[in-house]
Amino acid sequence: xxxxxxxxxxxxxxxxxxxxxxxxxxxxxxxxQGFRVEEAADGQEALxxxxxxxxxxVLLDWMxxxxxxxxxxxxxxxxxxxRDLPIIMVTARTExxxxxxxxxxxxxDHIGKPFVMDALMARIxxxxxxxxxxxxxxxxxxRDIAMDQDAHRVSRNGRPLHLGPTxxxxxxxxxxxxxxxxxxxxxxxxVWGRDIHVEPRTVDVHIRRLRKAINAEGxxxxxxxVRSAGYALDTExx
Numbered sequence: 633x634x635x636x637x638x639x640x641x642x643x644x645x646x647x648x649x650x651x652x653x654x655x656x657x658x659x660x661x662x663x664x665q666g667f668r669v670e671e672a673a674d675g676q677e678a679l680x681x682x683x684x685x686x687x688x689x690v691l692l693d694w695m696x697x698x699x700x701x702x703x704x705x706x707x708x709x710x711x712x713x714x715r716d717l718p719i720i721m722v723t724a725r726t727e728x729x730x731x732x733x734x735x736x737x738x739x740x741d742h743i744g745k746p747f748v749m750d751a752l753m754a755r756i757x758x759x760x761x762x763x764x765x766x767x768x769x770x771x772x773x774x775r776d777i778a779m780d781q782d783a784h785r786v787s788r789n790g791r792p793l794h795l796g797p798t799x800x801x802x803x804x805x806x807x808x809x810x811x812x813x814x815x816x817x818x819x820x821x822x823v824w825g826r827d828i829h830v831e832p833r834t835v836d837v838h839i840r841r842l843r844k845a846i847n848a849e850g851x852x853x854x855x856x857x858v859r860s861a862g863y864a865l866d867t868e869x870x
Contacts, residue, residue: 642666642667642668643667643668643688643689643760644667644668644669644670644685644687644689645662645667645668645669645670645687645688645689645690645691645756646670646671646672646678646681646682646687646689646690646691647659647662647669647670647671647672647691648671648672648673648674648675648677648678648690648691648692648693648696648701648704649671649672649673649691649693649722650673650674650693650696650697651693655671655673657749658691659671661749661753662753662756664825665753667756670685670687673697674696674697674698674699675696675697675698675699675700675701675703675704676698676699678690678692678704679704679707679708682708682714682717686713686714686717687717688718688760688763689717689718689719689720689756689759689760689763690708690717690718690719690720691720691722691756692704692705692719692720692721692722692739693721693722693723694721694722694723694724694730694734695723695724701721701722701723702721702733702734702737705719705721705734705737705738705739706737706738708738709737709738716763718740718759718760718762718763719738719739719740719741720739720740720741720742720743720752720755720756720759721734721739721741721742721743722742722743722744722745722747723742723743723744723745724744724745740759741755741759743755750797761782770782772804772807772808773807774807774810774854774865775854776788776789777803777807777846777854779803779804779807781804784800786800786803786846788846788848788851789851791848793845793846794845795842795845795846796841798823798824798838798841799838799841799842799845801823802819802823802838802839802842803842803846803865805819805822805823806855806863806864806865807865809865810864810865810866811864811865811866812864813856813858813861813862813863813864813866814862814863814864815861815862816832816833816835816836816862817832818862819835819862819863820832820834820835835863839855839857839863842855843855852867853867854866854867
């Protein structure tokens with residue numbers, strides 16, 4: 633789900649990448665997370681785009697034609713207007729000394745190819761939170777359930793809960809809308825995304841897993857099934 637909050641402008645990510653398939657994949661995933669995406673195919677174009685409209689973060693490939701990502705990073709750090717611009721360096725180079733070079737040049741973070749998309753998105757959100765471009769998530773709570781979104785930890789009555797990624801997103805969505813009933817289709821759109829094609833009954837499977845994870849023996853079931861309607865974070869008796 634997007635990390636943005638209502639009333640905040642969507643952060644802009646400048647992706648500097650000359651591999652078209654990877655650029656397309658990054659645009660798709662970033663836009664799915666709610667970011668605006670600008671593109672540059674080489675270092676010179678990247679510097680021009682930043683000068684025209686400063687983004688909130690630059691995702692910068694190391695190996696670029698004509699001008700390397702390291703040189704782009706150096707030039708951005710020399711300019712007062714972009715001295716503090718968040719930069720993540722993307723590189724196929726895996727040696728520790730290369731990671732050190734990227735950081736010494738001024739990059740705030742680096743990630744190697746091939747990378748896990750969720751890990752990259754987490755790094756982007758962390759940098760944007762530090763720079764103030766998006767709000768910190770904080771804690772969601774309802775009755776005896778608490779979710780620390782920054783630490784990615786969930787507890788009930790102080791007892792740690794161990795959730796899979798999908799169950800975590802389901803509970804997060806429910807905690808944001810307690811008491812409201814959502815159909816399977818609405819949950820699929822909100823948790824899986826409109827572009828992911830899965831059967832509505834998939835929701836039932838993950839609801840069962842969520843119930844098993846959060847409801848200990850003797851505890852009240854906090855996921856209410858509403859026949860012919862869907863599910864809610866609620867109880868039968870209020």
